[in-house]
Amino acid sequence: MKAFDPNLGFEILFERTDGDYRQLRQLVFIEQTSRKTGHIPIGEKMTPEELRAAYKRLELTPPLDMYVICGQEEMQWVQELVSATSPGTGFGPGSQGTKIYGSGTPVSFSLAERYFRAVAKIGFHYFLSQFPQYSGHEQKFADIRRYITTGDKDVNRANEFVGERKVPLVGEALGGARPHGWVGHILCADVTNGEYRAHVQTFICEDFQPRIYTILLGRSPHDLANSSAGHAFVYFRGGYHGKFAGEAHPLTPARFEFPPQPLTPVVRSDPSAEPDR
Structure with a gap:
């Protein structure tokens, strides 16, 4: 996963191990003119090639x-690898060591526009896999296709398609139950x-309950036959x-015979609102 590090001033890669978050061993390159990163x-066995x-x-x-x-x-050995790849590379003082964020330690993540487009893409592809009568090319899906493929520099546009769901996707979680290992x-x-909606919750575990996202894929006044599907994709423990x-x-x-509820915004620009995590 990728997150903004306020101490360094740019995005870095993170990994999660046994409930803790730490910076990946990595090289970060930033264009001096555009600040593209x-x-x-x-990897431990990475070669110069x-x-x-x-x-x-x-x-x-x-x-x-x-x-x-x-x-x-x-x-x-990381500096030796870089030098072997690009002879003449110099290393200045103050190299940043790896930080580990323990379970329960607050870590600030800045969710960019591409993140919500990726969530929308996951949901759209899953929907199409469960409802094969739709190809995804229908006109009713034109807006979500355009958002996924082209996006918008304004991250607030995510609110048109992606919302936050408060009700758990799994019934056992209604009582506060969490995965056992x-x-x-x-x-x-x-x-x-x-x-047409999809719901996405990724990387659920015992000590982390991530956001649940609902993606509005499209509407049709002619398709009133209600239907649903769901899967839990569980990693092997070993x-x-x-x-x-x-x-x-x-x-x-x-x-439940309730009409679809309006999307709860995932991006909140009101500074008094609860910050996104």
Whole structure:
């Protein structure tokens, strides 16, 4: 995942391990003119050739500022890797070491416009997988397609398509229950009173209850047959089983004859409102 680090002043990559968040070992490149940023995670066995190829994929335009983010015990071999990839690279003082944020420690995340477009894309693709009678090219989906593919620099536009859902997607969570040791994602989709919606909750675990997003995919006054579907995508506890990281479990939808509720904004510009997390 990616988040803005207020101490460094730019976005960095994070990883989550055993309930803690820490900065990934990484190189961060920032164009001096446009401030466009690119990230390269550094694996322990990465070669100069792999690093050089990863840099080319960033398609950044020099001059660039480069930042090395890693633990102090890793600094020497990371610098040697960079030097082998690009001889003559210099390293100034004050290299930033890796920070670890323990469970319960507040971490500020800035959600960009691309984040909400990605959520919308996940929901749209899941909806189409569960309702194969739709191709996604229908006119009623034109607005969500345009938002996903082209976006808008104004992050507030996300409120037109993506809302925050307060009611849990899984019935057991209504009483405050949390996963017992498992990590996964829940995706649902429904057609209700002429509205097409998807619901997305990612990286659910015992010590973290992420936001639930509802995506308004489109409307049709002619499609009034209500239907719904849902799956829990759960990671294997022992790691990969062959090529697979987890398995999908179908959920039994509960139907309520209520009209779709208006979307609760995911982006709130009112400074007195509760900050997004």
